[in-house]
Amino acid sequence: MKVLKFLILVLSTSLYTGCLQKDCCDSPAPFPLLKVQSTSGSDLLDPETENSFAHDDISLWTFHENRETDISIDISPNLESDYRIRATGNFLLEYLFSPGSKDYYLELSPDVMDTITMVINANIRREEVLLNGKILRETDDHYYIIVK
Numbered sequence: 001m002k003v004l005k006f007l008i009l010v011l012s013t014s015l016y017t018g019c020l021q022k023d024c025c026d027s028p029a030p031f032p033l034l035k036v037q038s039t040s041g042s043d044l045l046d047p048e049t050e051n052s053f054a055h056d057d058i059s060l061w062t063f064h065e066n067r068e069t070d071i072s073i074d075i076s077p078n079l080e081s082d083y084r085i086r087a088t089g090n091f092l093l094e095y096l097f098s099p100g101s102k103d104y105y106l107e108l109s110p111d112v113m114d115t116i117t118m119v120i121n122a123n124i125r126r127e128e129v130l131l132n133g134k135i136l137r138e139t140d141d142h143y144y145i146i147v148k
Contacts, residue, residue: 031118032143035144102118102120115133117129
């Protein structure tokens with residue numbers, strides 16, 4: 001079993017590195033980097049923004065083998081001080097080699113829940129990201145904006 005996990009890790013690292021070197025394709029299958037902003041453009045993840053979402057209330061999860069599975073997240077600012085949600089941990093290996101669509105649930109507060117669907121193509125690349133059934137567009141800086 002350890003050998004299989006090692007092989008998967010080597011293959012996924014090779015695919016990711018190869019893609020970066022060739023600048024040829026979409027990102028590999030990990031969960032997308034997210035920014036949450038108001039309709040006026042205010043960063044709703046920044047604790048200093050009025051009516052922002054409390055980081056302690058935000059969670060990300062999915063169903064795996066008919067069980068709710070929490071996914072660790074990090075909410076922190078980038079170099080421009082915009083806060084982003086980044087999935088952390090090793091769940092990537094579990095889904096990397098699974099073409100098709102996978103639903104994730106982002107709870108921003110007890111009253112605000114979104115469904116994020118990742119569509120992975122046969123080449124194990126992220127083909128589309130949908131928010132509540134509508135396509136999200138990736139920015140030039142490789143993140144997705146959720147407007148609330």
